[in-house]
Amino acid sequence: MLRFYRFQRHKAMKDKESYLIEKLSSPYIGDDAAVVGETLYSMDAFCEGTHFLREWMTPTQAGRKAMLVNISDAIAMNARPRYALVTVALPRDFDESDIEALIEAMESTATAYGCEIIGGDTVGSDKLHITVTVVSYSRSPLLRKGLKEGDLLAYTGTLGESARDLAALMRGEKIAEDSRFYLPVLRDGFIYEAAEYLHAGMDISDGLFCDTNKLLDANDTGMNILKNINPEIGMSGEEYEMLVGFAPEKRARIEAIAAKHDIPLTIFAEVCKNDRRFPCKSHHFA
Secondary structure (H helix, E strand, O other), X not given: OHHHOOOEOOOOOOOHHHHHHHOOOOOOOOOOXXXXXXXXXXXXXXXXXXXXXXXXXXXXXXXXXXXXXXXXXXXXXXXXXXXXXXXXXXEOOOOHHHHHHHHHHHHHHHHHOOOEEEEEEEEEEOOOEEEEEEEEEOOOOOOOOOOOOOOEEEEEOOOOHHHHHHHHHHOOOOOOOOOOOOOOOOOHHHHHXXXXXXXXXXXXXXXXXXXXXXXXXXXXXEEEEOOOOOHHHHOOOOOOOEEEEEOHHHHHHHHHHHHHOOOOEEEEEEEEOOOOEOOOOOOOOO
């Protein structure tokens, strides 16, 4: 029911990430990647103690996910990843087999998406930290800005598995090897085909509620809810499904593309001129 949401208003206090970003003056900041001509630059960190614990993940799983979450930013902007720079803080107890497993996973994952690791840096550490910079290319990048009044908001796939399995790991339980927490599923085929019909988009890394708010903020607009979303789904971070906005007249076309790629598509809101927001707690500085 709509009263469950207790909508937050546009003037809610910003988290530290948003505050930091606002202090930077570059006009290229604000999307999943910085667009400079036809070249896009993106970077994400994957840090032990923040994003995962080492007892949860093998070096192979950590390397694979670190690369996937970075490639996701390129795909979210309708860009083709081409090159990656990788910085790894290696724990002092990592042996050669651990290093080989980590790098092989990163390299094979990058290669699967047409991306080549061309350099980076290594440092010693007491924890495993991986930072990846991806250079990608697009002649028509999909931005966060571009929503119009009356547009529909939708997300791909199913949400909630990542948060559910993270909670299980924190309880000391095991999760499936193909869990979304270990192995995000990227929607490259859908985005590359549907991009020309989309007005705006981004990947869902901080949860549907928080990322919808970001999309609305970027367009200085609001929403009417068309489908109730359980908070356990809406607050599930690190899903890496796509959040997209499009004109109602393009609905049938976009649904057909999603069906072609065997991807569920859930339309949950309509863009309108108000200041409604979802309740959202930062995943970065909780």
